[in-house]
Amino acid sequence: MKRVxxxxxxxxxKKAFCDxxxxxxxxxxxxxxxxxxxxxxxxxxxxxxxxRVASRFxxxxxxxxxxxxxxxQHVRHPDHYDxxxxxxCATILEQVARSESYRPKLAVFTVVVLTSxxxxxxxxxxxxxxxxxxxxxxxxxxxxxxxxxxxKYANEKTPEPLREWMRxxxxxxxxxxxxxxxxxxxxxxxxxxxxxxRISPEERARMFEEYNREQGKQEAFAEGKAEGVIxxxxxxxxxxxxxxxxxxxxxxxxxVIDSLASSR
Numbered sequence: 001m002k003r004v005x006x007x008x009x010x011x012x013x014k015k016a017f018c019d020x021x022x023x024x025x026x027x028x029x030x031x032x033x034x035x036x037x038x039x040x041x042x043x044x045x046x047x048x049x050x051x052r053v054a055s056r057f058x059x060x061x062x063x064x065x066x067x068x069x070x071x072x073q074h075v076r077h078p079d080h081y082d083x084x085x086x087x088x089c090a091t092i093l094e095q096v097a098r099s100e101s102y103r104p105k106l107a108v109f110t111v112v113v114l115t116s117x118x119x120x121x122x123x124x125x126x127x128x129x130x131x132x133x134x135x136x137x138x139x140x141x142x143x144x145x146x147x148x149x150x151x152k153y154a155n156e157k158t159p160e161p162l163r164e165w166m167r168x169x170x171x172x173x174x175x176x177x178x179x180x181x182x183x184x185x186x187x188x189x190x191x192x193x194x195x196x197x198r199i200s201p202e203e204r205a206r207m208f209e210e211y212n213r214e215q216g217k218q219e220a221f222a223e224g225k226a227e228g229v230i231x232x233x234x235x236x237x238x239x240x241x242x243x244x245x246x247x248x249x250x251x252x253x254x255x256v257i258d259s260l261a262s263s264r
């Protein structure tokens with residue numbers, strides 16, 4: 001059993017997947033695309049920005065020989081489907097300099113890893129940009145794809161060898177892994193990269209900052225939700241609805257509802 005830092009933190013995920021061999025192997029498992037790279041950029045951005053939003057890419061690699069750009073993102077937002085589609089499109093648009101040709105020189109693939117789960121509870125979802133006929137058959141004109149992966153929901157239908165990668169990512173979240181359960185040597189290398197003893201003080205500080213930021217978002221959401229329920233109760237009171245009915249609908253106590261009624 002090995003003690004590891006959880007891959008739910010951006011700083012830990014980047015530490016593991018900025019290894020070019022790990023990056024390329026994961027890309028092949030996820031997309032079936034072979035790439036040749038010597039480095040992986042972290043927190044890459046375009047200057048000047050594309051559009052009105054400055055996109056910043058967690059892990060970005062460009063393979064000019066095979067005409068492929070791969071971007072791996074690892075953040076969960078309430079709008080992560082739209083956010084990373086925007087990033088994906090920005091990478092395509094950044095390549096188009098003139099109206100004489102709208103065809104980018106490089107195919108763009110974006111892989112989004114959602115370690116926190118997702119409301120749809122799917123192990124994988126794909127946006128395939130290739131035009132298709134009425135039978136769903138593509139014409140191989142546009143290769144770009146966005147792949148959303150959620151390791152929490154990996155199952156027997158998840159394609160191998162991707163399933164082993166997703167299982168490994170999920171396995172790190174409780175900070176302990178059993179290396180003998182994994183056959184892929186590059187997955188075991190991930191565990192070496194993120195072993196607790198190899199996490200620097202600076203990386204631990206960034207993990208702590210990420211944790212506090214996430215907790216702050218959750219608390220803000222909870223406060224906003226509670227305030228929304230109270231506003232619903234106030235509206236119901238203004239419409240003359242019985243306090244007992246309001247209590248049933250909102251889940252608020254009668255004391256809270258009586259207090260809202262008296263403050264009107």
